[in-house]
Amino acid sequence: MSSVFRASTRLRSVARLPAARALSTTASLRASEKPYFPDEPTAPSMSGAFPGPKNKAAAAKLDEVFDVRSLNMLTDYYSSVGNYIADLDGNKLLDVYAQIASIPVGYNNPHLKEVAASPEMTSALINRPALGNFPSSDWADILKTGLLRAAPKGLNQVFTAMAGSDANETAYKAAFMYYRQLQRGGPEVEFTEEELLSTMNNQGPGSPQLSILSFKSAFHGRLFGSLSTTRSKAIHKLDIPAFDWPQAPFPQLKYPLEEHVQENAAEEQRCLAEVERLIKEWHNPVAAVMVEPIQSEGGDNHASPAFFQGLRDITKRTKVLFIVDEVQTGVGATGKFWAHDHWNLSSPPDMVTFSKKAQAAGYYFGNPALRPNKPYRQFNTWMGDPARALIFRGIIDEIDRLNLVENTRNTGDYLYGGLSTLAEKYPQHFQNLRGKNQGTFIAWDTPKRDELIAKAKSFGVNIGGSGPSAVRLRPMLVFQKHHADILLEKIEQIIQAL
Amino acid sequence: MSSVFRASTRLRSVARLPAARALSTTASLRASEKPYFPDEPTAPSMSGAFPGPKNKAAAAKLDEVFDVRSLNMLTDYYSSVGNYIADLDGNKLLDVYAQIASIPVGYNNPHLKEVAASPEMTSALINRPALGNFPSSDWADILKTGLLRAAPKGLNQVFTAMAGSDANETAYKAAFMYYRQLQRGGPEVEFTEEELLSTMNNQGPGSPQLSILSFKSAFHGRLFGSLSTTRSKAIHKLDIPAFDWPQAPFPQLKYPLEEHVQENAAEEQRCLAEVERLIKEWHNPVAAVMVEPIQSEGGDNHASPAFFQGLRDITKRTKVLFIVDEVQTGVGATGKFWAHDHWNLSSPPDMVTFSKKAQAAGYYFGNPALRPNKPYRQFNTWMGDPARALIFRGIIDEIDRLNLVENTRNTGDYLYGGLSTLAEKYPQHFQNLRGKNQGTFIAWDTPKRDELIAKAKSFGVNIGGSGPSAVRLRPMLVFQKHHADILLEKIEQIIQAL
Structure with missing residues (x-):
């Protein structure tokens, strides 16, 4: 995060801050803790069976035109508030899944409501620009006071995209162009006639057989390039052609x-040695190493800072780029703004991709040579969505104003402590509790995972899984200790009911 | 387009319709033609050189953090209205490029302004759902009164995406899954152990070496799968690994x-024969044929309805899918809502992709077997953006209310007539005038294309090119005959100044 961001402490109206009424109705609320959403329910409330009759009827209607087999619930977003998600039947659930880890500052956040009503937002919605050709006159300002205010240390440039998958793929494209530029001898060396002709036939040398190295169990998206680096589950990959790229x-x-x-x-040393071997030996030369700070879809797999320092060092030594996929870990959830802030790297990653909690997407970089040597090499019609960039700026404002990274760090420590106690009490339901000192980015393995997640909804908790057997907690950054108390109580009840 | 859409004629306030004042100030305005935007400038106005000093200063500021080498102009969207785009120096240009063919109903369209201020929009912006898991309770309604109201004949399902590239890639994924399902013998046949294991290594049979057939000069996007079907220019493809897929x-x-x-x-018969040969002989079996109704980036290359009927028949006969990329041609520009409505096909395309003027993206389909046989095979976190789906609904409302497809057909015929006259007068500047009976989707080749486009701005016209030598016109659907008169006059002036 840039010092600009750290230095700024825009104080706004605190009208939304604690109301005595709310304090008195939340039994577990600590005196020192002010609720961010005074109008939030004080506990989940479930009316009858889940899913209820209105939910079922609406799902049948939606099924006529839209695949609903992955449906969790038809959501009443107008009645959702803060950490609580509401459905059509009047149920209100504590949401620790948060739209697959993508809602940061609560449902119906009042500041974001103001952003949504701003003239900038109206214009961004109805006059959508082709950002590479006709950016709005305030685009530099929106970037500098928004996306780039939160940029990882050492990275002061951004290429904007639409979602995690294309953020990752455009980063890969930048890596391939950079790699070939080094091979050619610099940005001023022209393409050969053979390159110009062969690329039109999808053949080398113009379309070279280069690769991105990713890791077993990784998830980096589902488009063709990103899916070639995704190794989470077969169901994500089956029947889709893939590039012959290596996995460590x-x-x-x-x-x-x-x-x-x-x-x-x-x-970790064994894995690092294998990374280095693959970079040196893989038949399709490796242009970049792609890694998540915590493998978030693949089962919440962690590694130590030493492992990532090792990756940084290997990629420096072998002259390939080091890309960190912060799509799920970024924007505060691990108790740092970026998860890789935990690592103390010798030099910053070459690129950091983001999406989800940012609500906007893209990749950050610092080395100017990562801008391709000619215009229109990294380009598309929209190149992101300024409407979503404005939302990200509003999110950063809220994180800043309410110290939400610190809140997540503190709440996470508290929650981890409570889960440790439960793990001791119910060892058969808690294996490999992980995420200590990683904010609320916490997970554990449990043999009856799918049953636990399904049952949780009828207990008023919306919760997700990752990998084959993990329960993954992905609360918002406005998740506080009194929410953690409710969650811990509910988890114990759910376990007892399994 | 569905009959629901054709039948609906929601009449709204006509307060925005013709003002006598506006009529009297536009010399060329026909008595029968009412301006959609009474507050629009009556002609371009340029103050001094282009780009002006404020534009240059802002570009330098933006360059610090964002690649500006493809910049056309920093745009003042607040001062842009209807068909006129404004810059920071007070210039107002007639815009017949329209954000690379993506603005349909005019800058600062009053109805879209209302949509932007609606409670649905606020919620979509600040409570962004994971659409596959937690769609809003009114999502079915938004689809049925919006995206699906405009669905091509015979296609009543939609998979939503973020932009043209991922709309195309998810359509390719659906095609690959469908193809393998047919090979396996149906949706109920389970994956083999070998498939489940091999796909985790990006190898067959789980990750099969199948292909998509596209055409020379085609443009289908720039992510890894879509770029493998793009054959427009080398600069779009160089240094990026590509799949070994065929081009006809x-x-x-x-x-x-x-x-x-x-x-x-x-x-056309020669090309069709080659398509059939490639489908039968290409070493990586072809799962689908992908085609644009008019090759829009590749040089505005047209083909006759007979050609596309032939493609439909070949794909039926060889049992591969027929996908039509309407990203640039769709939503009215050719004088039909979908360009493939011009073809009278024996059966609808299997999938039709859309983006740009829809402001939302995705693919339509009709055959229920194109829903993959298991959930989570075609899935991602956001699966589109409801905020943009709401904008598309507002656009359809406007098209409907103002008969904008008919307007575009009539204005296009008028414009084509005027360009034919210019082409006779200046044959050295007009070759291969094309787009007759295709609405305003008109182009011609000219030897000094790049110079013409650059010079046009100083004459107050924002205009684009395609392929090696074409000027492509992509006005909005609110482009009227009096705008055509101005455009024709300006083009003659520009040509005389070359």
């Missing part, structure tokens, strides 16, 4: 970490 | 069409 093993750490220090360090 | 020749018609009937028919 991701460390499989043993828990509790403090009891497996040597073993885990050796495991 | 696209007919190169001779103009004027009426003087080359036999020759052009033979050319």
Whole structure:
């Protein structure tokens, strides 16, 4: 995060801050803790069976035109508030899944409502620009006071995209262009006639057989390039042609970490050695290494800062780029604004991709040579959506105003403590509890995972899974200790009902 | 377009319709023609050089953080209205490029302003859903009164996406899954163990070496799968790995069409024969044929309805899918709502992709078997943006209320007539005038194309090119005959100044 962002502490109206009424109705609310959403329910409320009759009827109607087999619930967003998601039957659930980890500052956040009503937003919605050709006259200002205010240390440029998948793919494209430019001898060296002709036939040397190295269990999206680096589940990949790109093993750490220090360090060294071997030996040369700080769809797999420092060092030594996919980990959830802030790298990643909680998407970079050597090489009609960039700016404002990264760090520590206690009490339901000192980015394995997640809804908790057996917690940044108390109580009830 | 859409004629306030004042100030305005935007300038106005000093200063500021080498102008969207785009220096240009063919109903359209201020929009912006899991309770209604009201005949389902590239790629994914399902013997046949294992290594049979057939000069986007079907220019493709997929020749018609009937028919037959040969012989089996109704980036290359009927018949016969990319041609520009409405096909395309003027994106389909056989095979976090779906609904309302497809058909015929006259007068500047009976989707080749486009701005016209030598006109659907008069006058002036 840039110092500009750290320095800015725009104080706004605190009218939304704690109301005595709200304090008195929340039994578990600590005196020191002010609720961000005074109008939030004080607890989940469920009326009858879940899903209820209105939900079922609406799902049948939607099914006529839109695939509903992945449907969780038809949502009444008008009645959702803060950490609580409402459905058509009047149920209100504590939401610790948050639209697959993508809602940061609460449903119907009052500041975002103001942003939505602003003249800038109206114009961005109804006069959508082709950003590469006709950006609005305030686009530089929107970037500097928004996306770039939150830019990772050392990265002061951005290429904007639409979602995580194309953010990752455009980063890959930048990496391939950079790699070939180095091979050619610099940005001023022209393409050969052979390159110009062969690329029109999808053949080398114009369309070279280069690769991106990713990790086993990784998830980087589902378009053709990103899916070639995704190794989460077969169902994500089956029947789709893929590039012949290498995958390295991701460390499989043993828990509790403090009891497996040597073993885990050796495991990370083994994986690093394999990364280096693949970079040196893979038949399609590796242009970049792509990694998530925490493998978030693949099962909440963590590695230590030493592992990521090792990756940074290997990529420097072998002259390939180091891209960090912060699509799910970014924007505060791990108790730092960017998860890679935990690592103390010797030099910043070459590119950092973002989406989800940012509500906008793209990749950050610092080295000017990562701008391709000619215009229109990295280009498309919209190149992102200024409406979503304005929302991201509003989110950063809220994070700043309410110190939400700090809140997430503190709430996460508190929640992790509570889960540790539950894990001791119910060891058969809690394996490999992980995410200590990682904000609320917490997970554990449990044999009856799918049943637990399904049952949670009828207990008034919306919760998600990752990988084959993990429960993943992805609360918003406005998740507080009194919410953690409710969540811990509910988890115990759910477990007892399994 | 569905009959629901055709039948609906919601009449709204006509307060925005013709003002006597506006009529009296526009010399060329026909008595029968009411201006859609009474507050629009009556002609372009340029103050001094273009780009002006404020534009240059703002570009330098933006360049610090964002690549500006493709910049046309920093735009003052607040001062842009209807068909006129404004810049920071007070210039107002008649815009017949319209954000690379993506603005349909005018800058600062009053109805879209109302949509932007609606409670539905506010919620869509600040409570962005994961549409596959937690759609809003009114999502079915938004689809049925919006995207699906405009659905091509025979296609009643939609998969929503973010932009043209991922709309096309998700359509390709659906095609690959469908193709393998047919090979397997139906949706109930389970994946083999070998498929499940091999796909995790990006290898067959789980990740099969299938292909999409596209055409020479085609443009379908710039992500890895879509770029593998794009064959427009080397600069779009260089250094990016591509799939080994086939390209067929696209007919190169001779103009004027009426003087080359036999020759052009033979050319189309040659291309069709090559399509059929490639489907039968290409080493990576073809799952689908992808085609634009008019190759829009690749040089405005047209083909006859007979050619597309032939493609439909070949794909039926060879059991591959027929996908029509209406990203640039769709939503009224050709004088039909969908360009493929011109063709009278024996059966609808299997999928039709859309974006740009729709402001939302995705693909339509009709065959329920194109829904993959299991959930989560075609899925991502956001799966589109309801905010943009609401804008599309507002656009359809406007098209409907103002009969904008008919306007575009009539204005296009009028404009084509005027350009024919210019072409006779200046044959050295007009070759292969094309787009007759295709609304305002008109182009011609000219030897000094790049100079013409650059010079046009200083004459107050914002205009684009396509392919190596074409001027492409892409006015909005609110472009009227009095705008055509101004455009024709300006084009003559520009040509005389070359």
